[in-house]
Amino acid sequence: MAIIYQPISEELLLTRAECTTAKEVWVAIKTASLGADRVKKAKAQTLKAEFESLKMNESEQLDDFCLKLNGLVAKIRALGESIGEEYVMKKILRAVPTKFLQIASALEQFGNLETMSVEEVIGSLKAYEERLSR
Template sequence: MADSSKGKDRQIGLSYPMLTKINYTAWAMKMKVYLQAYNVWEAVEPKDPKAPIEDKADKRAMTMIYQEISEELLLKLAERTTAKQVWPAIKTTSLGADRVKKFKAQTLKAEFESLKMNETEQLDDFCFKLNGWVAKIRALGESIGEKYVVKKILRAVPTKFLQITSTLEQFGNLETMSIVEVIGSLKAHE
C-alpha cells in the first residue's frame, strides 16, 4: 500500500515556480510547500539540527531547488553542497537584490523630483522625458500615482506657464485631473 501512495506522488507532477529577480517571497513560500509535499523540507530546515540529514532527501531537495533558479544564481551557489546551505544563500542573494532595487527606485524618485523643464525645452520633449522616469520607477515595483505626476508637471514647468498652472491649480480638481488633460491644457497655452 505504501508503494501505491509513492506512485501517486510521482503522478502529481508538480510544476515548480521559477525564481526571478522580483518574486523571491512568493517563490520561497511555494517551494517550501513543494519540498514539504515531497518530504524533503527537513533537509533544508531540520527539526533537530544535530540529527544527520538523509543524503537521498538532501539530493532531492537540491534537485527541486536547482530546477527553478537561473544559471547565474546556480553558479553563485556552486560551493554550497547541501540544501541547508543553499536555501539561506538564495534568500540573502534575492533579498539583497530587492534592497538594491528599492535603493535604485528611491534614487530615481529623488532625480524625478529634481526634474525641471528648461525655458527652451519643448513641452512634448519634457513630458516624454518625465514619462520615461515614471516608467523606470514603476518597473522597479514602486507606484507613482497619476495625481502625483500631474502635480509634478505643474511644479516643473517654467514661468511662461505660470498663468495656466495657476488656473489649473485654482479651478481644476488636481485629485481627478489626468496627465493627458494637464498636458493638453499646457500645450494649448504653449
C-alpha cells in the same frame, strides 16, 4: 537540493555549485534575493530624487520634458514603487517655467486635479504653448 535547483536559472545554479547542502543553497539564494531587493529599493529612491528635482528649462519643449518625466515615472513603477496620477500632475505644474505660470495656476485653481488625467494637463499645457509660439 535538486528540488531547490529546479526553478532557478542556470547562471544562478553555477554560482551556487560549491554549496554542499540544501541549507547552504537556500541561505545563498535568500542572501542574493535580499541584496537584489535592496538594490531595487536604492534605485527607486535615486529615481524618486531625480523625479523631485526635475525642472523644465525655459528653452525646453513641453513634449521633451514630459517624455523625461513619464520615463522616470515608468521606471519607478517598474521597480514596484507607486506614484499617483495626481502627484505626477502636480509635479508637472510645479516644474514648468514661468512662461506657463498662468495656465498652471488656472489648472490648479479651476481644474479638478482629482478627476483630471495627466494627459489632460499635458494637453492644456501644449495648447497654451502653441498659443505662445504664434
